[in-house]
Amino acid sequence: MARPKTPILSKPAIRAAALALIDRDGLEKLSMRKLAQELDVRAASLYSHYGNKDELLTEVSEEVTSDIDVTGFAEDWREGLARWARSYRDALTRHPNLLPVTAAGPGRREEALRRADAVHGGLVGAGWPPKQATMIGASAKYLVVGAATQSFARGFDDDVRIYRDRYPNLTQAHRLPEHAAEIDDASFELALTAFLDGLEGLFAKVAHAEPADDA
Incomplete structure (x- = not known):
């Protein structure tokens, strides 16, 4: 089977990447566009998992705490x-x-x-x-x-x-x-x-x- 060109996304992977970005660059640097670049996907792909950045941050916070x-x-x-x-x-x-x-x-x-x-x-x-x-x-x-x-x-x-x-x-x-x-x-x-x-x-x-x- 051919390897997919676009990485397979999951909510845990998105949260992990978001937290890594925040730890490295600060909360103010997090955006869905920047996160998509980190994951090597299009920003639109993220929105099929999270409606917006606040929704993502809520789940990241819940996981951290x-x-x-x-x-x-x-x-x-x-x-x-x-x-x-x-x-x-x-x-x-x-x-x-x-x-x-x-x-x-x-x-x-x-x-x-x-x-x-x-x-x-x-x-x-x-x-x-x-x-x-x-x-x-x-x-x-x-x-x-x-x-x-x-x-x-x-x-x-x-x-x-x-x-x-x-x-x-x-x-x-x-x-x-x-x-x-x-x-x-x-x-x-x-x-x-x-x-x-x-x-x-x-x-x-x-x-x-x-x-x-x-x-």
Whole structure:
């Protein structure tokens, strides 16, 4: 059988090529035309699989975030939040150029909505009032997205001369980039632990509390 002149396309192949392009060149460089060139096909061929770029990005995002873990809520709310936050950060940092998509609200993305439902349900089921559960979910997301968006340690220059004499409290700042991954991981864990410890105290006050009398 003669080999087909046009490569056989599939949704997984298109998603993989799109993600590789985003990782390499950035999200703003992705277009259906550019992606078709990467795959050595005509742009029209892509539209038989995806109606537009947003539809493609939705599925790429769902695939990238598929390992985010919300199963910990079956144990208790603290374990649920910790496992969710850590796996969420891991998913975002693996593909930083895709972060504007993966960190966005769930919209109509099925998997993102499923996870949001599990987080909220896990908190409410543990005794958190619905309003508090919503605020906790939002606060945890702020912590995770902030940690994934940029590196504190990599924000410093590695030239000791910049800090010597003029910034006496930053005399070791030039060493931070060398240890950036370690610092970023430890700092995230510190922030997450402090957040969860603070919630423990709040939980004792609000969980299972009687509704306020509106009369």
